[in-house]
Amino acid sequence: MFSHPWIKRLLLLASHGGVGFIGFALGIYMLPILTAPSSPSDVAMMQVLKQTQYVADVQRDLQDSDLLHWGEGTLRVGADVIAFDGELAPGPDYILYLSPEFVETEADFNRLKSTMTAVGSIKTFDRFILPLDSSVNLEDFNTAIVWCESFGQFITAAQFRNK
Template identity: 55%
Template sequence: MNARRWLLGAATHLLALGAGFALGVYLLPILIAPQAPSAQAVRSEAAAARYSGTFRRDLKDSDALHWGEGKVSVTPASVILDGELAPGPDYKLYLSPEYLETEADFHRLKPAMVRVGDVKTFNNFVVPLPPGVDPARYTTVVVWCETFGQFITAAKYR
């Protein structure tokens, strides 16, 4: 009987530890995220946009925990989101030469993509383009979670 009680106690403690860890992975990026740009700042930056597209929740590999929605604007100097992303760790922004909406497509196209930078906010963002990156050479903005290899969202902008 004591062994059974001990195993039950160990199992419940491990379950609680796992749930706490998972909750921490989800909440930590929210807690440490910097202040998101205001709607006015986003619209001001987006005024110089040459291209625009839309993040939608209904993409093939988007789900309840991995999604984005809102208007994406691409200027010669930055990529801007007036919208929202599901919170998560280690989001990276890429430009792709082809539209994609699955993890398999991301892996297939990654050699042809350019990594723009980190996405650190989940309500609106402005991510500067690295020097020498011409957005006219690409068609799609992609948000990808590097740590967990998860497709978050994509928007075709031209």
């Protein structure tokens, strides 16, 4: 059936290239999971509960969320800390931003990015606690957004107060 040597070489090249691509893609997906630090403890999360001013649901079904880019859980915002308890799709270089408007698309994120404040890097995918700089006025913002800086990808967002 595949008697010509160039057909065999082409099939070998395609099959090996496909396997290599799949391995590379899995490596990009798995690396953040394998290198993630430990999530905050129950005790640390309980401390945040005492400081909570706002609570918001993080939903999986936002407009630009998809199979590989999503979040689901509870976001708690206090005067000097933001915490998340739930699940985020694993990925590299996640940054938490505060926005003055609710955002659920990459286009809206890019349009409003100059009005946002970056809170910090997210290194874990089931819980995180990030300190909030004292210069940040929560009254200027109503939404927290998880954004993948490396790939310019919207992950999820939660509106923690009405403006």
